[in-house]
Structure formats: C-alpha cells, structure tokens
Amino acid sequence: MASKITNYQCPACTGPLHYSAGSGRLECEYCGSAFDVAEIEALYAKKEAAAAEALEKESAKAPAEQAVTEADQADSGDDVPEAGDFSTDWGEDTSKMRSYLCPSCGAELICEETTAATACPYCGNPTVVPGKFAGVLRPDYVIPFKFDKAAAEKALKAHYGRNPFLPRAFTADNHIAEIKGVYVPFWLFDVTATGDAFYHATRIATHISGDYEVTTTSHYDVSRGGTASFTRVPADGSQKMPDDYMDSLEPFDYSELKPFSTAYLPGYLADQYDVDAKSCAQRVDRRCKQSVSDLLRQDVMGYATVVQRSMRAKIQHGDVRYALLPVWLLNTRWNGKNYLYAMNGQTGKFVGELPVSRKRFWALTGLFTAVLTALFYFSGIARALVSLFV
Numbered sequence: 426m427a428s429k430i431t432n433y434q435c436p437a438c439t440g441p442l443h444y445s446a447g448s449g450r451l452e453c454e455y456c457g458s459a460f461d462v463a464e465i466e467a468l469y470a471k472k473e474a475a476a477a478e479a480l481e482k483e484s485a486k487a488p489a490e491q492a493v494t495e496a497d498q499a500d501s502g503d504d505v506p507e508a509g510d511f512s513t514d515w516g517e518d519t520s521k522m523r524s525y526l527c528p529s530c531g532a533e534l535i536c537e538e539t540t541a542a543t544a545c546p547y548c549g550n551p552t553v554v555p556g557k558f559a560g561v562l563r564p565d566y567v568i569p570f571k572f573d574k575a576a577a578e579k580a581l582k583a584h585y586g587r588n589p590f591l592p593r594a595f596t597a598d599n600h601i602a603e604i605k606g607v608y609v610p611f612w613l614f615d616v617t618a619t620g621d622a623f624y625h626a627t628r629i630a631t632h633i634s635g636d637y638e639v640t641t642t643s644h645y646d647v648s649r650g651g652t653a654s655f656t657r658v659p660a661d662g663s664q665k666m667p668d669d670y671m672d673s674l675e676p677f678d679y680s681e682l683k684p685f686s687t688a689y690l691p692g693y694l695a696d697q698y699d700v701d702a703k704s705c706a707q708r709v710d711r712r713c714k715q716s717v718s719d720l721l722r723q724d725v726m727g728y729a730t731v732v733q734r735s736m737r738a739k740i741q742h743g744d745v746r747y748a749l750l751p752v753w754l755l756n757t758r759w760n761g762k763n764y765l766y767a768m769n770g771q772t773g774k775f776v777g778e779l780p781v782s783r784k785r786f787w788a789l790t791g792l793f794t795a796v797l798t799a800l801f802y803f804s805g806i807a808r809a810l811v812s813l814f815v
Contacts, residue, residue, distance in 0.1 A: 432528055432552045433465055433691050441529065441550040443692030446570035446606075446770070451688060462688045469688075527552060539663075542608065542687070542695035551691035558687060562697060566613075566682040566748040569689050570606055570770040577604060577753040577768050580775045584766065591779055602763075603756040606770060608690060608749035609666055610698035613657040613679075614709045615743030620717035621650040622736045626728035645728070649721040655713055657746070660705035662698030666752075667765070668708070673776040674769040677750055681771065685749070695749060702745050714738040 433442040433451060440455035442465065450459040525534045527545040534552070536543055541557035544550065558564060572580075578601065585591055624647040631640050657679050661671040683689070718736050725731050751770025756763060759780070766777030 432550050433469070433688060436460070436468060441691070443551050444569065444689050445692075446573045449569060451691065462686055465688045466686055525552075525554060537696075539697045539699050540694070541697050542690035542693060544692075544694075551693075553687050553690050553695075557697045558685070563747075564610070564685040564749050565746045567608065567685045567689050568677060568679075568681055568748070568750050568771050569683060570693065570751040572753065572768065572770055572773050574604060574606065574753070576773065577606075577755060577770075580768050580773060581755055581757075581766055581777075584775050584777060585779070601755055602758050603754075605754055606693040607752050607754055608693055608695035609671065609752045610662040610696055611659045611671075611748050611750045612662050612698075612702045612705045612709075613659055613746040613748055614655075614702075614706065615745070616655045616658055616709060616713045617652065617741045617743065618655065618713045618717045618738055619650075619652045619741075620714070620721055620736065620738040621648070622718060622721045623648050623734045624722075624725055624731050625734055626725065626731045628727075629729045647725055647728075647731070649724050651717070651721060651724075653713075653717050653720055655716070658709050658712060659750070660708050662700045662702070662705055662747075663696055664699050665696070670765070670767045670776055671752070674752065674767060674774055677769065677771055682748065689749075693751075698747070702747075706742065710740045713740060 434440065435442055435453035435456060435458055437458045438453060438456040440453045442451040442453055442460070444450075444462075445452045445459070448459060450461055451465050452459045522535055523538050523540075525536070527534055527550065529545065529550040529552075534543065534545060536554075539557075540554060542551070542553050545552055581601070626645045626647045628643045628645070629640060630643070631638060633639070659671075659675060659677065661668065714736075717738050718733075721736075722731070722733065753768040753770050755766040755768070755777075757766070758764070762780075764778065764780075766775065768775045
C-alpha cells in the first residue's frame with residue numbers, strides 16, 4: 426500500500442516551505458514568510474511528539490479493528506494488488522520502486538526506493554520521505570545549497586564561452602532538458618597513509634678537458650618514507666552519479682558542514698546511499714596512495730632524472746562520516762546526443778563535456794598558423810632592412 430510522505434508547511438498560511446539557497450532559510454512562496462531551520466525543527470518536533478502520543482492511544486483499539494478487517498477480506502475472496510505492489514503487472518524493473526501519497530493533493534507518487542526528497546509532479550509541492558534518513562541511515566552532516574537554479578543556468582552559459590571550438594549552432598539550438606538540485610550522498614573518510622618509495626636518480630656534470638667536453642653521470646639509489654593524514658576524503662555513495670564528475674566537483678568547504686536536518690531538503694531532490702562505505706573505501710584508498718606517492722616524489726630534489734622503482738603504502742582508516750552534499754545537475758540535448766553538466770552547489774565549480782566543431786578547430790588553427798607565419802615573414806624583412814642601413 427502507498428505510504429504517506431510529509432512536507433514542511435508554513436506556520437502562517439500552511440503553504441509548502443522550501444529551503445532557499447539565497448537566504449539560507451525556509452521560505453513560503455504564498456505569503457512570503459521565512460523561517461530559520463531551527464524554528465521549523467522545533468515546531469515539527471512538537472508535532473511528531475503529539476502524533477506519537479495519539480498513535481499510542483489508538484494502538485489499544487487496533488487489535489479488534491484489525492480482526493474485523495481481516496475477516497471481511499477473507500469473506501470477499503478478492504485478490505486485488507495494493508497501491509504499492511507493482512510486481513504483479515509492472516514487471517521486474519519496478520522491484521526497486523516505491524509509491525507514496527502526496528500530503529498536499531493526495532496524488533500517488535512513484536519514485537525509486539533510494540529517493541528521500543522529491544517534488545510532487547501534480548501540485549509541485551516539495552516532499553520528504555520519512556524513514557529514509559532514520560536510525561543508522563541518518564546522515565551525520567549536510568552542506569546546504571548556496572547557489573540557486575538561476576546561478577546554475579548562468580554558469581552553464583559561462584561554461585559555453587570557455588570553449589573556442591564550440592559549434593555555433595550548439596549555443597543557439599541547445600536547450601536545457603532538465604535541471605535539478607540534488608543532495609548527493611557522500612562518505613567522508615579520515616585516513617592515515619604510510620608510504621615507502623625507492624627511486625633511481627642521476628646527476629649530470631660537464632667539464633672541459635683539453636679539446637674535449639666531458640660529461641659525467643652519477644647514479645644514486647634514493648629512498649623516501651613518510652606518513653600523511655587525510656581528513657574527510659569524499660566518495661559519493663550513489664550508483665546513479667558518475668564518479669568522475671563527483672570527483673571533479675571537489676573541493677567542498679567542510680567548515681560549512683551542518684548537523685543533518687531534513688529541513689534543508691524541501692525544494693531539492695535527495696537520495697539515500699546505495700553504495701556502502703566499505704565499497705567506497707577502495708576508491709579512497711587509491712586516491713590516498715597516489716597522494717602519498719606524489720608527496721614522496723616531491724621530496725626527491727636536486728637530481729637530473731628520477732625514476733620510481735617501487736612504492737608501498739599502508740592505509741589505516743579512521744572515522745567515516747555520512748553527509749549529503751549539494752550538486753546541481755543539468756541535462757541538455759543537441760544533435761540527438763545528451764550532455765550532462767554538474768555544478769558544486771556550494772562553491773559554484775562547474776564541470777561537463779562540450780562538443781567540438783572540427784570545422785572551427787581547423788579554421789582557428791589555420792588562422793593561428795597564418796598569423797605566426799606572417800609574423801616570422803615580416804620580422805625577417807625587418808631584420809633585412811635593418812642590416813642594409815647599418
């Protein structure tokens with residue numbers, strides 16, 4: 426059966442509240458009221474306590490009513506699938522889907538089982554799925570959005586201007602098919618990495634001996650070792666998010682981490698993790714090993730050449746925290762191909778692949794070559810003229 430979900434309602438007019446990246450408060454689109462997150466948390470804590478008390482009173486009546494309901498169902502003989510049961514006629518792909526009832530308009534919403542915050546497609550009200558962030562599934566932290574939808578669209582246009590080989594028609598004919606703000610689940614690892622590396626290095630000296638220039642190459646065996654500590658190394662815990670995009674959006678400013686509250690979610694999408702910390706640890710370990718290798722290599726100085734012979738690293742994990750971090754995702758379509766872009770919702774950093782016009786590439790390359798050729802040609806003429814009059 427479809428479960429009921431909740432949304433945050435304005436205490437002044439009962440309209441839906443959404444979190445505003447600009448003001449950092451929960452705002453009502455209908456009456457214009459704005460509330461701090463702490464205010465709404467306190468209000469809904471009282472409501473939940475009252476609801477729990479009412480539920481406890483009703484629980485005494487439940488056994489008798491349930492017996493009557495079960496008897497009625499047995500007599501009816503009907504075998505009708507419940508609202509949330511898709512397996513009978515929707516196929517196997519729906520095994521990971523869930524249905525919920527919108528608290529504003531009563532419509533049934535179908536979404537993935539990991540979805541924790543969404544918006545009703547019928548009335549548009551932001552909704553939060555209860556239980557997705559409860560108990561061990563509750564994140565430790567959240568970084569709220571600082572850039573809104575308009576800023577993400579502006580960043581996309583600026584991103585276009587960074588590619589001189591972008592087809593002219595792309596900007597004119599390309600349209601944003603979808604733009605959404607998503608709280609992406611991330612694991613934050615504290616890691617200590619101890620490394621030992623061995624190198625072959627050379628120093629080259631040259632001196633004159635009589636009529637000869639003598640070059641002497643000295644060979645050295647070099648070793649370096651050390652320990653590096655890393656704090657809050659991020660790895661996204663979502664199968665749907667491309668790892669290379671999520672890595673490219675770093676860094677996040679962890680000084681703005683907030684204790685988690687669902688009050689930051691209305692107006693955005695949010696997912697529960699579907700890749701656990703243990704699975705993400707392998708990615709983090711590789712990054713830390715590479716960082717240790719780079720740090721040790723940077724300490725080998727004063728040589729003409731350095732070749733790494735071997736590198737060993739031991740990883741020790743510390744605390745692992747679960748956080749929701751803000752990301753804007755923009756999907757565009759051009760010439761039958763989809764293009765995905767992502768923006769860090771806290772810092773504004775933007776990533777995404779742009780198409781390249783081969784015609785413009787060769788045209789600009791040819792123009793650049795022609796300009797260089799002309800410069801060399803005229804500089805040669807100038808030098809010749811100078812030599813005639815000197």
